[in-house]
Amino acid sequence: MSGNNYVYRSNAVISIILPAFNEEKRIPSLLDALRSISVDPQRIEVIVVDDGSTDSTSTICRQFIEDFFPMGKVITKPQNTGKGSALRVGVAAANAPIIITMDADMATDLSAIEPAMKGLDEHDIVVGSRSIEGSQTQGITSSRKFVTLGFSLLLRMLTKHKIADTQCGFKVYRSPVAKILFSASHVKGFAQDAEILDLAYRHNFSILEIPVRWESIPDSKVNLIRDSMSSLLEFVGYRLNASKIQEINGLRISLEDGKKKGVNENDILGSFASDYVYIRSQSSIDILMPGVCSDELKKISEAFHTNHPGSESQICICSLDDLFP
Numbered sequence: 001m002s003g004n005n006y007v008y009r010s011n012a013v014i015s016i017i018l019p020a021f022n023e024e025k026r027i028p029s030l031l032d033a034l035r036s037i038s039v040d041p042q043r044i045e046v047i048v049v050d051d052g053s054t055d056s057t058s059t060i061c062r063q064f065i066e067d068f069f070p071m072g073k074v075i076t077k078p079q080n081t082g083k084g085s086a087l088r089v090g091v092a093a094a095n096a097p098i099i100i101t102m103d104a105d106m107a108t109d110l111s112a113i114e115p116a117m118k119g120l121d122e123h124d125i126v127v128g129s130r131s132i133e134g135s136q137t138q139g140i141t142s143s144r145k146f147v148t149l150g151f152s153l154l155l156r157m158l159t160k161h162k163i164a165d166t167q168c169g170f171k172v173y174r175s176p177v178a179k180i181l182f183s184a185s186h187v188k189g190f191a192q193d194a195e196i197l198d199l200a201y202r203h204n205f206s207i208l209e210i211p212v213r214w215e216s217i218p219d220s221k222v223n224l225i226r227d228s229m230s231s232l233l234e235f236v237g238y239r240l241n242a243s244k245i246q247e248i249n250g251l252r253i254s255l256e257d258g259k260k261k262g263v264n265e266n267d268i269l270g271s272f273a274s275d276y277v278y279i280r281s282q283s284s285i286d287i288l289m290p291g292v293c294s295d296e297l298k299k300i301s302e303a304f305h306t307n308h309p310g311s312e313s314q315i316c317i318c319s320l321d322d323l324f325p
Contacts, residue, residue: 084192
């Protein structure tokens with residue numbers, strides 16, 4: 001595990017990302033249940049990404065989060081672009097050291113949260129599974145089980161990883177890992193689950209699969225045949241164009257220490273986007289910007305110096321081996 005000292009823009013313990021499309025009837029039960037997990041709701045950053053709903057999903061979630069999860073937020077997208085796209089937006093907005101993604105229908109029992117967080121002590125990613133020993137499923141039809149197992153088998157053949165169930169919506173990440181992987185993701189639909197795990201596998205991130213209790217929820221948004229076929233085609237398209245993450249651009253900004261001029265840590269954290277990765281050393285903070293090209297980095301650097309004249313910074317470039325040795 002990396003010894004880097006990552007810093008975050010809030011005091012949240014976990015960020016929970018909930019992609020939602022027309023979930024006004026089902027998501028209130030999940031939000032209510034999240035108040036009873038082992039983490040204080042005051043320290044949970046619930047991020048609902050409303051993926052172009054035509055019902056009252058945003059309004060209901062915004063009121064619930066305002067009442068019970070003061071660190072949370074609702075991000076409303078103007079149109080529906082898919083689960084993968086919604087998760088990418090949510091992960092970019094997260095501000096806690098642990099990021100949890102789960103489906104809005106609460107198909108996965110929330111008892112998985114605690115062992116999954118514990119799993120991050122030794123692993124970069126923890127994946128909920130309906131297919132390994134100890135898992136329990138209820139209400140899953142034979143046809144759905146056949147398609148799910150077949151889809152996972154095809155993915156294992158394409159990727160050579162050993163994840164038994166890529167498509168369970170419950171996954172937990174160390175935050176810097178999630179931000180880097182999701183920034184490299186391009187899949188918009190349901191195949192993004194498999195894409196993220198393939199990216200993690202090819203970059204040697206450690207993945208733990210844990211059993212979960214999972215219940216099939218009525219009125220699923222998933223069309224078993226159509227979505228499975230489109231997900232497979234989407235994933236094959238990703239694999240044909242997949243490339244490894246080479247380097248990550250960033251800025252190293254000197255901190256004030258009473259002897260030389262620098263910038264306050266809070267000012268640095270407040271000056272840049274939440275989708276970046278922040279690493280503190282004794283005298284500086286590295287702001288790593290996954291997916292940002294060198295030309296865009298120069299513009300970001302110039303804007304920072306305009307707001308903080310006299311500050312000291314330099315461009316830094318990191319590999320994944322630097323971040324996660």
